[in-house]
Amino acid sequence: MSKGTALLRQQNEKRTLAILRTGKLSSRQEIAAALGLSKNTISLIVDKFIKDGIIKEVGIDEQGGVGRPRIQLRLRTExxxxxxxxxxxxxxxxxxxxxxxxxxxxxxxxxxxxxxxxxxxxxxxxxxxxxxxxxxxxxxxxxxxxxxxxxxxxxxxxxxxxxxxxxxxxxxxxxxxxxxxxxxxxxxxxxAPSTGLPTENASNSFYLRIDEGIGGAHIMDSQIYSGANWTAGEVGHLCMEPDGPLCSCGQRGCLEALVSIPAILKQIQKQLPEIKIDSNLEYYLNSKGTQPTAFDEIMRRSGLYVGMAVSQIILLINPGYIVIDSPFEKLEAFKRSVLSSVESRALKFPKEKTKILFIKSHFAxxxxxxxxxxxxxxxx
Ligand SMILES: [Zn+2]
CATH class of the missing domain: 3.30.420.40 (ATPase, nucleotide binding domain)
Incomplete structure (x- = not known):
């Protein structure tokens, strides 16, 4: 086999694996059609993978209709x-x-x-x-x-x-x-497939993560867009309040200085000093503490800032989806505030077309x- 042929074969093998990974179940005929290759070529690849214990045949597709029966293939995922x-x-x-x-x-x-x-x-x-x-x-x-x-x-x-x-x-x-x-x-x-962001089919989306810090990633043509020097998507350092609190980057009023978990905890401590809090927000997120009004107000304000940032993202890159991954994904005060903040900003057309999803991913x-x-x- 020439070097070029071997390389082509290797590429086709990887593409076959990718189809089985995303579709979980397929047949030689379906893989051949999806890759625009002959069934013979795919059969050679599949037979080698079966011999190596990477793919197994799991039965016949009864829905296949006319023609020869289609043997279903499954990847041994381990x-x-x-x-x-x-x-x-x-x-x-x-x-x-x-x-x-x-x-x-x-x-x-x-x-x-x-x-x-x-x-x-x-x-x-x-x-x-x-x-x-x-x-x-x-x-x-x-x-x-x-x-x-x-x-x-x-x-x-x-x-x-x-x-x-x-x-x-x-x-x-x-x-x-x-x-x-x-x-x-x-x-x-x-x-991460677990974040629910439709990366493999979405040509343009934005992921915003609120955690110890705040960051973002712009996914363009199903790839992460890193920018000229790998800093594209650094939404945490967009300025929301020119005279706001000091950020770890040295500037004032960055989104991260206002709504990251440490920033929220700082506000809770300031407004509800009688309540002792540990280093996570679970207590508030589950019970809202003894003074829900003050906590709701903190979350409402946080939602306002996040909505301001989201509006700017919508205007700048016109994504199909924006996923907001945060510990606040179930807090109505926060979500309503984000949506109304976006509603009162951003241009009507891109705003109406952009889907905003709230999630909390684990191990993402x-x-x-x-x-x-x-x-x-x-x-x-
Ligand atoms: Zn900053």
Whole structure:
């Protein structure tokens, strides 16, 4: 087989896997039609995958109608796996997923400080153990709360970690048997199948995540648009109040300084000083505390700012969908305020056409990081 033919065959193999991953169930005929290839070509590929234990035949499609019966094929989803890691400043979370992003293994490791050398050495030890337990792992995706070069895998700057100019990919690749991919944590979450964002079919959408910080990702033609220097989508630092509270970036009144979880907790502490709060918002989100009016007012104001940011996103990029991933996805005061804030801004036409979805995703950044490895594998 010539080099060109071998490459073409490999591409067709990966495209076949992608069809089975997204459709879960298919037949040789359907795959051939979807890829515009002959059934013979697909049969050769499928037979090889069956021999290698990657695809199995699961029965005959009775709905096939006239012609020869269609044998249904299913991917053995554990034939390929991926590791996803989410770095935070006091711990990191790891997961192992199968080829369809189902979590097979997960855990969290507490870190005493964020010294990069010690931190990365610990990640490498954990990855080595996971690869021993799951030899099917194709690669490692690491989501970092930082400005990241996803091609070279360098972590340039983070306001949540002390890391500066860390060649994370290079350090991991030097000692591990599989390659590492490094992503910004919000951009990783945006591509996770679990966020519900229709990435694979939506040509243009925006993902806005409210957490310890606030970030965003613009998905254009089903790919994350990173911009000239990987900072596209940094919605957390849009200025909402020129004289507002100081942000971690040094500016005043950024969206992140007003509605990130730490910013909300600060407002609760200020307005309801008699109530002792822990570091999460669960108490308020579930019971609204003893003074719901004050809390509702904080959430109403937060919704107003988020709506202002969403209006600007709608005007700038005209997305089909905007997904707001936050712990407030069930709070009516917040959601109503976001929608009415958008309603009173943004131009009528794009506003009416843009769908706004409220979600709270779990493990999204680590699932997205693991999924990025699968997508790269399919593109190789
Ligand atoms: Zn800022």
């Amino acid at each position: 034939a390929y796996k991926s590791i996803g890691i989410l770095i935070q400043n006091s711990y990191f979370q790891y997961i192992v997923t199968d080829y369809c992003s189902n979590i097979l293994d997960k855990g969290s490791i507490a870190m005493d400080g964020d010294d990069p050398d010690r931190y990365i050495a610990k990640i490498i030890r954990v990855c080595n153990t996971l690869i021993e337990q799951h030899p099917e792992v194709l690669g490692i995706g690491i989501a970092v709360p930082a400005l990241v070069d996803p091609i070279e895998g360098v972590v340039y700057f983070s306001s949540h970690l002390s890391w500066r100019n860390i060649p994370l990919k290079e350090q991991m690749d030097a000692v591990l048997p599989v390659k590492t991919k490094v992503l910004n944590l919000v951009k990783a979450a945006a591509i 950044s680590s699932i997205g990081a693991a999924f990025a490895v699968i997508l790269d594998f399919e593109k190789e």
